[in-house]
Amino acid sequence: MCGGIRYVTRRVCDVRCYSRWVRARILAVTPGWLLASCLSVSSPSPSSVASEAVSHCGSPGTLCWDFEEGRVPPGWTPHRDEFEGQLQVDDTRTHSGRYALHAKALLGGREGLQGGPKKTLRFNLPVNFGPVLWGRVFVYTSPARPMSHAGLFNARYPRPGREGGAFDTLDWYEVASFQERYMAIWHPPEPPGFPEWVQVSDTPVVLDAWACLEWHFDAAPGGEAQAAEPRVWVDGVELAWPRRFVFSDPPVSAPVVREKGRDFTVLEVGVFLYQGLSVPTDWWLDDLAVGPRRIGCAGPSR
Numbered sequence: 001m002c003g004g005i006r007y008v009t010r011r012v013c014d015v016r017c018y019s020r021w022v023r024a025r026i027l028a029v030t031p032g033w034l035l036a037s038c039l040s041v042s043s044p045s046p047s048s049v050a051s052e053a054v055s056h057c058g059s060p061g062t063l064c065w066d067f068e069e070g071r072v073p074p075g076w077t078p079h080r081d082e083f084e085g086q087l088q089v090d091d092t093r094t095h096s097g098r099y100a101l102h103a104k105a106l107l108g109g110r111e112g113l114q115g116g117p118k119k120t121l122r123f124n125l126p127v128n129f130g131p132v133l134w135g136r137v138f139v140y141t142s143p144a145r146p147m148s149h150a151g152l153f154n155a156r157y158p159r160p161g162r163e164g165g166a167f168d169t170l171d172w173y174e175v176a177s178f179q180e181r182y183m184a185i186w187h188p189p190e191p192p193g194f195p196e197w198v199q200v201s202d203t204p205v206v207l208d209a210w211a212c213l214e215w216h217f218d219a220a221p222g223g224e225a226q227a228a229e230p231r232v233w234v235d236g237v238e239l240a241w242p243r244r245f246v247f248s249d250p251p252v253s254a255p256v257v258r259e260k261g262r263d264f265t266v267l268e269v270g271v272f273l274y275q276g277l278s279v280p281t282d283w284w285l286d287d288l289a290v291g292p293r294r295i296g297c298a299g300p301s302r
């Protein structure tokens with residue numbers, strides 16, 4: 001039993017463990033930093049400038065960013081900025097070309113306690129992007145795998161019956177790591193971002209090497225009552241999720257209903273830790289792409 005919810009033993013452990021780590025988020029989302037951040041951003045809107053500025057590499061509708069501008073690409077705007085470190089485009093390590101997006105020397109807080117370094121950019125997708133979002137990014141993590149929940153990418157869409165809307169009104173899918181393993185989550189709007197459907201893999205985060213992360217988010221699977229569970233691949237191998245559970249605080253007895261959606265509207269990329277990070281850690285992200293079809297890991301040579 002867990003707050004009146006019956007779980008199998010494994011899930012009780014998972015939920016309690018995860019609760020201890022993510023409780024930080026509950027406290028972190030209510031102060032002004034996030035409310036101000038969420039409320040200050042405008043509603044997603046058609047962005048002809050952004051959609052024209054990125055290259056449509058590969059198949060139709062695919063958007064790609066290789067960061068070879070040497071600066072934050074057009075259409076992307078700073079979103080979260082908490083604790084120590086910087087998020088910048090630089091030439092310190094790349095998967096392709098000369099430049100990559102670099103989350104540099106992130107640090108702040110303590111593992112297991114509320115708050116953590118968050119450095120992200122956001123991007124408004126072109127209108128009518130659709131309900132299926134495949135993604136691909138190459139990630140290099142060094143020098144240590146974080147124990148805390150470390151988000152890398154998320155994509156958001158309006159709740160059923162709505163169009164557009166502010167960032168904090170959108171359902172969202174997330175690709176992240178937790179306890180040194182890859183993780184994927186479906187969330188209701190943030191804050192609070194739960195009750196959420198959490199999937200934790202048994203695959204350790206690739207360290208000190210480039211890893212190709214791919215994901216598939218389907219907000220409108222045919223014949224299904226709710227949005228699909230997120231799927232993630234690392235270097236072409238789909239991840240298994242031995243730990244799958246609902247997280248909420250306080251706990252809820254009802255299962256999470258992953259609301260369906262019609263169009264993804266917003267992307268967020270960078271690194272966002274919901275608990276502390278005591279080891280200065282760097283992430284590099286390069287050759288980010290999203291589209292309605294699988295993009296794969298083929299691309300520029302390293």
Ligand SMILES: [Ca+2]
Nearest residue numbers: 066096097099
């Ligand atoms: Ca590059």
